[in-house]
Amino acid sequence: MDWFFEFPEMERSGLRDFKKSIDFAFREFSRSYGENIENFFEPLLMFLVWFEKLFINTPWPIIIVSILLLAWFGSRSIPILIGTLVSFLIIGYFGMWEDTMSTLAIILVSTILCISIGIPTGIAMARSDRVQTIVVPILDVMQTIPSFVYLIPVVMLLGIGKVPGLIAVCIYAIPPVVRLTNLGIRLVDKAVLEAADSFGANYWQKLFGVQIPLALPTIFAGINQTIMMALAMVVIASMIGVKGLGLPVLRAVSNQYLALGLMNGLAIVVLAIIFDRVTQKFGLRMQEHRKEIKD
Amino acid sequence: MSNQEILIKINHLFKIFGNNPNDALELVKKGIGKDELLEKSNAVLGLNNINLNINKGQIQVIMGLSGSGKSTLIRHLNRLIEPTSGEIVINDTNILDLSSKELVQFRQSHMSMVFQKFALFPHKTILQNVGYGLSIQGIAKDIWVEKSIKWINRVGLDGYENYFPGQLSGGMQQRVGLARALATDAEILLMDEAFSALDPLIRSEMQTILLDLQNELHKTIIFITHDLDEALKIGDRIAILRDGSMIQDSDPQNIIMNPIDDYVSDFIKDINRARVIQAKSIMTPTNTKSSGPVIPNNMVLEDILQIMSDAPTKPVTIENSKGKIVGKIEITNLIEGMKRPKSQGTNITG
Numbered sequence: 001m002d003w004f005f006e007f008p009e010m011e012r013s014g015l016r017d018f019k020k021s022i023d024f025a026f027r028e029f030s031r032s033y034g035e036n037i038e039n040f041f042e043p044l045l046m047f048l049v050w051f052e053k054l055f056i057n058t059p060w061p062i063i064i065v066s067i068l069l070l071a072w073f074g075s076r077s078i079p080i081l082i083g084t085l086v087s088f089l090i091i092g093y094f095g096m097w098e099d100t101m102s103t104l105a106i107i108l109v110s111t112i113l114c115i116s117i118g119i120p121t122g123i124a125m126a127r128s129d130r131v132q133t134i135v136v137p138i139l140d141v142m143q144t145i146p147s148f149v150y151l152i153p154v155v156m157l158l159g160i161g162k163v164p165g166l167i168a169v170c171i172y173a174i175p176p177v178v179r180l181t182n183l184g185i186r187l188v189d190k191a192v193l194e195a196a197d198s199f200g201a202n203y204w205q206k207l208f209g210v211q212i213p214l215a216l217p218t219i220f221a222g223i224n225q226t227i228m229m230a231l232a233m234v235v236i237a238s239m240i241g242v243k244g245l246g247l248p249v250l251r252a253v254s255n256q257y258l259a260l261g262l263m264n265g266l267a268i269v270v271l272a273i274i275f276d277r278v279t280q281k282f283g284l285r286m287q288e289h290r291k292e293i294k295d
Numbered sequence: 296m297s298n299q300e301i302l303i304k305i306n307h308l309f310k311i312f313g314n315n316p317n318d319a320l321e322l323v324k325k326g327i328g329k330d331e332l333l334e335k336s337n338a339v340l341g342l343n344n345i346n347l348n349i350n351k352g353q354i355q356v357i358m359g360l361s362g363s364g365k366s367t368l369i370r371h372l373n374r375l376i377e378p379t380s381g382e383i384v385i386n387d388t389n390i391l392d393l394s395s396k397e398l399v400q401f402r403q404s405h406m407s408m409v410f411q412k413f414a415l416f417p418h419k420t421i422l423q424n425v426g427y428g429l430s431i432q433g434i435a436k437d438i439w440v441e442k443s444i445k446w447i448n449r450v451g452l453d454g455y456e457n458y459f460p461g462q463l464s465g466g467m468q469q470r471v472g473l474a475r476a477l478a479t480d481a482e483i484l485l486m487d488e489a490f491s492a493l494d495p496l497i498r499s500e501m502q503t504i505l506l507d508l509q510n511e512l513h514k515t516i517i518f519i520t521h522d523l524d525e526a527l528k529i530g531d532r533i534a535i536l537r538d539g540s541m542i543q544d545s546d547p548q549n550i551i552m553n554p555i556d557d558y559v560s561d562f563i564k565d566i567n568r569a570r571v572i573q574a575k576s577i578m579t580p581t582n583t584k585s586s587g588p589v590i591p592n593n594m595v596l597e598d599i600l601q602i603m604s605d606a607p608t609k610p611v612t613i614e615n616s617k618g619k620i621v622g623k624i625e626i627t628n629l630i631e632g633m634k635r636p637k638s639q640g641t642n643i644t645g
Contacts, residue, residue: 195414198373199428199479200403209431213418 030157041163048109048162052243055101063101064088071274075281080274087270096245096267103234103244103271110166110230114174115223122181122219123207132182139175147172147236155240165242173229180222184215220283224276231272245271302351302515303372303483308381309345310367310539313338316379329538341367342378343539349532352513356530358520358562364539365519369485372517373406374398385483403432407476411488413468415460421447421471422456428479439478446474450504466497470504477508484516491520502528523562527551527571535559548576554636568633569597577632578613578622585623587611592621596632599624 010018055063064085071084091100125132151168158164188211196210212219238246245264252261311319311332319338329340342364349355359365370376371383374390382389385405393401407428415424422443423430429439447456450470460468469489476484490498506529509516520526526533527547534544535558543555551572554560575592587609588602593616603611603626613622 189414191410191412191414192416194375195408195410195416196427197375198402198406198408198485199431199475200399200401201431202399205431210416214416 026153026156034157037157038159038163041158041167044109044113044166045161045163048105048166051109052102052105055105056098060092060097071278074278076285077277077281080277080281083277084274087274091267091270094263096248096264099243099245099248099264100267100271102242103231103246103268106162106166106169106234106237106242106244107227107230107271107275110169110173111223111227113166113170114177114226114230117170118174118177118222118226119181119219122178122222123185123212125178125182126185126211135178139178142171143175147233151236151240160241162242164240165237168240169230169233169237169242172233173226176225176229177219177222180225181215181219184218184222185211187218188214217283217287220279220286224279224283227275227279228272231268231275234268299350299353301348302385303347303349303517304382304384305345305347305349305371306382306384307344307346308342308368308371308383309379310341310364310371310376311338311379312341320379340539341376342371345381345539345541347534347541347544349515349517351515353531354509354516354518354529356518356520356526356533357536358523358526358533359536360521362538363536365521365536366487367539368536369487369517369519372483372485373402373408403428403479405481406483406485407479407481408485408487409469409472409476409489411491413460413465413472413492415468415471415475417460420457420459421452421463424460424471425474425478427475428481432479443474443478446478447471449477449508450474466493466501469493469501473501473504473508477512482515484514486516486518488519488521490525491522498525505529523566527566535562547571548573552576552632552636560636564635568635569600570595572596572632574599574613574624575615575622577628578624579628580622582620584620585610585612587623589614589620591616596629600629603629 068081068084071081091097125135147168150171154164154167192210193206196206234244234246235249238244238250245268248264249261309320309323313319315336319332319336322332323340323343332338332340345368357365357368367376371378382391390401425447426439426443429442450473452467452470490501493501502525518529530547533547533550535542537558543550543559551563554563573593573595574590587606589612590599590602592613607626610623610625612620613624615621
């Protein structure tokens with residue numbers, strides 16, 4: 001009856017060999033292909049570095065004015081504008097300007113990356129049930145697997161640095177934009193699509209003229225979530241060499257610097273709130289046509 | 296009627312919804328019924344051997360209760376639904392042979408459609424909605440804008456060009472739907488319960504707009520409805536569907552006078568016969584003048600009754616639209632016409 005009370009597990013030496021062989025195989029893989037993969041991501045690195053330099057080297061008043069302009073374009077809301085201005089002035093006054101710019105750069109680049117991969121994937125999922133059945137479980141894994149677990153292979157492959165950090169952020173942040181693009185396109189009224197069909201619209205005319213425009217508010221909710229999740233990842237990403245607001249937080253945790261951790265943590269929160277409010281307002285404004293008659 | 300040119304021929308059209316339509320088709324061709332088919336092979340019989348010729352320039356109404364297959368049938372004409380077997384010949388082309396590219400072309404140039412729930416593009420303005428059919432054909436913007444504005448004005452929506460559909464009432468939205476369908480100048484207009492979602496007053500107004508337009512444009516219109524009054528008001532011919540089969544196809548007067556079975560009788564039993572039946576349906580053919588007044592052959596019973604009540608014993612003379620005497624009506628004909636007919640042919644209950 002031993003097997004009943006003790007789980008009949010694999011032999012210990014066998015298990016060790018099994019794990020070893022996986023480790024060995026992956027190490028071999030990263031030894032032979034690591035460089036190629038690194039070269040493949042080289043343009044991305046240059047892009048990111050260029051952005052970071054641009055943000056850090058541009059005089060702060062110009063940055064603030066451009067951010068305010070963007071916030072105005074997105075939200076058309078005076079309170080949001082004032083909030084943004086005050087937040088950035090405080091961040092700068094407390095000496096977190098450069099870190100904030102680094103964080104902005106990585107958030108921007110990872111958002112661009114997530115959108116440019118996520119939206120086409122979402123569209124493909126919406127067009128084909130088969131693609132959807134394949135992609136949904138992958139997204140589930142990406143969202144639930146602890147980030148530290150996929151940091152291991154990423155670091156083994158690419159070492160410590162900006163690009164692995166960027167990849168880690170993207171793995172964590174891309175699912176919402178994919179899911180909501182898929183959902184948005186699938187929710188487009190079938191009758192409206194039928195109307196487009198009946199007038200002889202072709203595939204691309206339907207996609208760009210009807211489906212994407214009608215799905216845009218939902219897609220935008222996905223982009224909003226993606227930005228939020230990217231921001232949530234900056235602390236973890238700083239563990240593998242991404243500069244920015246995450247790094248001081250990490251230092252504060254290991255050295256018990258309460259004030260340092262709190263200040264940088266709050267700066268991340270403030271950034272998140274600004275991004276969220278601006279993109280949400282923008283998403284609402286895109287639904288102009290849903291307004292009821294007013295006169 | 297025999298000099299009419301036939302534009303659309305539907306021959307032996309079958310549609311079966313299910314996983315194995317071809318196996319089910321064999322069963323249907325052996326004469327199996329809708330319910331039995333569902334039980335035996337878990338397939339739904341959509342259309343069962345439909346044969347229908349549609350005349351050019353006429354309004355062909357297709358009637359039936361919900362689930363009778365009328366919306367399925369109209370969607371076969373522009374292949375929004377693919378048939379299981381059969382052919383649909385329009386202008387000597389079997390449209391079921393068209394490749395997907397040719398089909399897109401065909402839909403752009405030959406057909407347009409008006410939908411029960413309007414199906415306007417909510418993110419486009421009224422102008423963009425009406426111009427949609429033209430703009431996707433790659434026509435220059437100033438041309439489609441000009442044409443669209445013309446049609447927007449024609450349906451009485453001047454000044455609403457830059458509104459969004461959500462800002463208009465149901466009746467106005469369907470005017471946009473109609474304008475959108477007319478703007479492409481397609482010769483065939485498919486109308487799928489186009490006025491069913493509107494309230495009675497607006498519906499009657501839309502019917503009048505449609506008839507006015509038709510007098511001017513002479514399109515070939517396939518009009519789906521479940522409302523007999525509507526069918527009688529606008530139809531040049533009425534086809535009645537039940538459970539995916541065509542029960543009767545004839546001109547409206549004939550359907551009222553000679554319903555083919557109980558199902559059709561049931562359909563017509565609630566109509567006001569005095570307002571619908573015309574002189575030509577009840578007259579005794581003759582070419583000699585009778586003693587009473589002369590009336591046109593499309594006058595309805597109600598009006599004939601008014602005239603005859605002054606002198607009930609004198610039969611009225613009927614003349615056709617060219618002024619030729621074609622028949623006479625006596626008071627007994629009127630009584631006969633008011634009476635509900637028994638269905639002829641075999642008794643099908645349903």
